[in-house]
Amino acid sequence: MPERRPRLEGKVAIVTGAGSSGPGLGNGKATSLLFAREGAKVLLVDAVLERAEETLAMIHDEGGEAWAFQADVTNADECQNMVDSVVDRYGRLDILDNNVGISMRGTVVDASEEDWDRIITVNLKSMILSSKAAIPRMSEGGGGAIINMSSITGLRAHFQTTYTTSKAAVIGLTFSMAVDHGRDNIRVNCIAPGLLYTPMTAPRMDDARRELRKNAAPLGTEGTAWDVAHAAVFLASDEARWITGVVLPVDAGLTITSPYTTMAPQARY
DSSP: OOOOOOTTTTOEEEEETOSOSSSSOOHHHHHHHHHHHTTOEEEEEESSHHHHHHHHHHHHHTTOOEEEEEOOTTSHHHHHHHHHHHHHHHSOOOEEEEOOOOOOOBOTTTOOHHHHHHHHIIIIIHHHHHHHHHHHHHHHTTOEEEEEEOOGGGTSOOSBHHHHHHHHHHHHHHHHHHHHTGGGTEEEEEEEEOSBOSTTTGGGOOHHHHHHHHTTSTTOOOBOHHHHHHHHHHHHSGGGTTOOSOEEEESTTGGGOOGGGGSOGGGOO
16 A cells, blocks of 8 residues: 655645644644644744744654744735745745634623724734735745634624624635635635634633533534644645635534534433
């Protein structure tokens, strides 16, 4: 049986938000690690350089190739510099994983104008600016893959109106970009993670809340950043060559059900 080739061999990737906000693995860090394991050269972008350097050290320990890069992806000039730097260094750009995001709870009444501006800027504008810089360079190289990180909150209400709105907008952005740039051989897809346990969610979790979240979905298991990272590898790979404009929930089936259906069987009737 022939030896399996790395799924991203020869490809160059940018992962934004490539560090974790606390101990453990966030989506960006896990995705960066798997991209490197699958043969990609990875530009690890984070607003806090030390976070990207933690990911870099892990990749280097495994023999992968990567580069830590500090950038504020809500700034157009820094996004352009990010893209130009990776192309100057590696000669091409094949993959952009738009992973930066922050969360906020509350209703439309609770949120201030500043809250709205911050959430939309970080969660949506960052993806627009990164993609705006990346797409021309991808097109020059013959195409590529863009992966936008949304959330199941973009598909279902979760008591986080500002966050939900931004993540729903990411889905609309994905659809539009997939159509606009399909003839450039640029595929644009979206991952919608469910109730993961990551450094972003850990500060507001206790054992009881983690158990409740785990049991909310049909699979009855807890998701981690690795689940998102595996989905990102697939969407970035040539295996997904005919897939674009897709929203892929990585959520243990949460979006197809209701609390009633996940009750113990004796409580359903």
